Amino acid sequence: MDALSFPVITFPPNPKLTSSTVNNDHRFQNHPVLLSLIDHCTSIKQLKQIHAQMLRKGLFFDPFSASRLITASALSSFSSLEYAHQVFDQIPQPNLYTWNTLIRAYASSSDPVRSFQVFLQMLQQCCEYPNKFTYPFVVKAASELKASLVGRGFHGMVIKSSLGSDVFILNSLIHFYGSCGDLDLAYRVFINIPRKDVVSWNSMITAFVQGNCAEEAFDLFRAMEVENMKPNDVTMVGVLSACGKKVDIEFGRWLCSYIERNGIAVNLTLNNAMLDMYVKCGSVEDAKLLFDKMPEKDVVSWTTMLDGYARLGKYEEAHRVFDAMPNQDIAAWNALISSYEQNGKPKEALAVFHKLQISKSAKPDEVTLVGTLSACSQLGAFDPGRWIHVYIKRQGFKLNCHLTTSLIDMYAKCGNLEKALEVFNSVERKDVYVWSAMIAGLAMHGRGRAAIDFFSKMQKAKVKPNAVTFTNILCACSHSGLVEEGRNLFYQMEQVYGVVPGVKHYSCMVDMLGRSGRLKEAMEFIEKMPIARTASVWGALLGACRLHGNVELAEHACSQLLELDPRNHGAYVLLSNIYAKSEKWDQVSRLRKLMMDCGIKKEPGCSSIEVNGIVHEFLVGDNSHPLSKDIYTKLDEIVARLKSIGYVPNKSHLLQLVEEDDMKEQALNLHSEKLAIAFGLISTAPSQPIRVVKNLRVCGDCHSVAKLISKTYDREILLRDRYRFHHFKAGHCSCMDYW
């Protein structure tokens, strides 16, 4: 919803229209010398001197002369809006031009809301109506703020005041509707412009690109040819950006040659757009060739190159570019942080953030924080995550939806659902991503009912759910065994909410049905799918077969899965699991051999635990940790103690055939999650919960052991596995053993 409230727009009466006090009567002689001096000012100090002279000579009370002063103080390179506004307030009778200047300056300032305030004041106080110059400025402010209702209000006013055919205003409206994501309305404005100019086309193309409709942008670009409209540099920047999004290097190369053939002026921005296209299409080589030829480079050019290497995982080159850039602004740091974070290297991302803090060469911005928080989420690194939250508060960052979403995600994935809820409740503005993150948080903590509750609250708040919201809510239903609710939501998706179910939603449904033991229904559901079945759908069925020990269906699911994705190690592992559970060891070793022959490796189990801000990682049977000896001693102690209260190791969770019984036990005890928990017990205070993150699904035996430890050692254990959270407390797990 719109955060800005805007009064009903009516034109106020115009009391001063007939008044004789209006000071536009040229009583004052212009003072050409003084006025031309304004244009030569290079600092606020000089302007203030002229201001003083103007006051002495009475020139300041001439609206025209005052307007020149306002223009210089509000729009020049050394401008000070605050000063401009103070001067403005002293002008007895500002004219429309002067009002427009102030509105314009505020529209492109960091606080565009103020241009609305000045606009409203103008409606009341100025003796003239807003004109064709006023609207582009306020509409621009509305675009900046994505203030969709306010902008529509302006559109209405434009029509009422018969300015509805001004191409400047209409172009700004295209831009406005585009930035609000309302592409249909933007297009409606566009097609109704009788004499479109190149800016009209550019605005519409850019709107399509930014709304992720690259094809439509290309269509429009081609239509320009037909309509004999010559594209310019801005047009090319737009289509190149679309090209990067589509990862279509062929078309991108063609566009570059088009620019050359048609003699389109290449400036720095256009060069940067070409660089970006090459980088996004994965050709850092092409980018490098262009980069070396560019006559002028700015920080964007350097950062784009850095990003090009980093996103390919060429970190050595990326760091070389980083060191070579004239100055590393925050964007450069962000490129490094996000590439690490997005390439599954969250530890490295945190390390870069740490370096940034020490170097103090740039101030973290919102992008930095979002990337770093995401790294914390991946790691389950609660301490750094919490630290960043404090930092956000201390630095006075306003929580926008992006940051809010990241914080909720971080707290949820670090096991602190209460904190996530606290952040959620503390913010006024909640968009679909904020709601979806909260629902995902509830889902991974097994709070299915609450998730459904939030989903209906979301409807009441009039926030439209999207595909991600549905993935999360279906996942919540699945993890809590809420089959009826999940089924209903699935069937409402398209009919009630207009969200067409994608393959992720089908996978969720298969998981939900299968997990709850409805294997037959799950299979029928797959057969009736109207869209192409992917590996993930069969994977969900396979997982359910393992849970319920259905060998036959598992074999079918597995063969279907491998047909679609022959190198899917998860499929082999799951099927081995199923064979192992029913003690078909010959099948287990057959699969093992098959995997070896195909060179497919099981993803090794890995658990990490954060102690005092340091993340420790454990692999299966790991003894690389400095405290390894102590850890194994502790583990022996734990097992002995648990056995004395009736724990029986569950050997069916082993993957390989181990003949001797005690060997089996040992193999179980080598599981990474047990090592991490044992390390947690010896290295953290008894009051502290143990927070472990595992890359795979938690093993059944480890799950039982964690429950028993939570009781026997009176310790909370928070274990996050690949799919969800297990919150062990006093002998119970939050998943209620349904996972």
Next chain:
DNA sequence: ATAGGGTTAG
């Protein structure tokens, strides 16, 4: 009497 709309990195 002065003026306006569309552009690139994360």
